[in-house]
Amino acid sequence: MNAIKYQIEYRKIKNLYIQVKNGEVIVKSPRYVTKRYIEAVIKEKEKWILKKLEENREEERNYTKEDVKKLESKLNIICPNLIKKTGLKPNKIRIRNIKYAWGSCSNNKNITINLKLIDKSDEEIVYVVLHELCHLRYMNHSEKFWALVGKYMPNYKEIRKKLKNNG
């Protein structure tokens, strides 16, 4: 019996592998593999999985009201500046602790900025805000979209890479 909870995702792949992400254990497996075999692999990799789960927990940082205020005051300078420069004006800009993106832009022109950006450089925050503002014109990642981002931030590729690399 395994104490570890996991999900199985059957895929068109050759080899089984285990992913530990956001506190979840996902087994990606070819269809022909039996449950018994998966159990055995889980058992064998138990130590590694538990270590990964522990790392996941440590990655979760607790944000305080101070963090929100700090990011707010940064955005209070960055946003009006970029809105003036680009002529792109959102309805609302709000801060949320979101999981899978640095920012988002809705169809009703509301922009959400990830609270996690408080741990990033100003340059990175500027990039995310600019990126979302540009979505007010192009709701996609087309060439035109990137050209618009590049117009206001010629080195955006560099900054984007930086953001990606440090999670």
Ligand SMILES: [Zn+2]
């Ligand atoms: Zn985007």
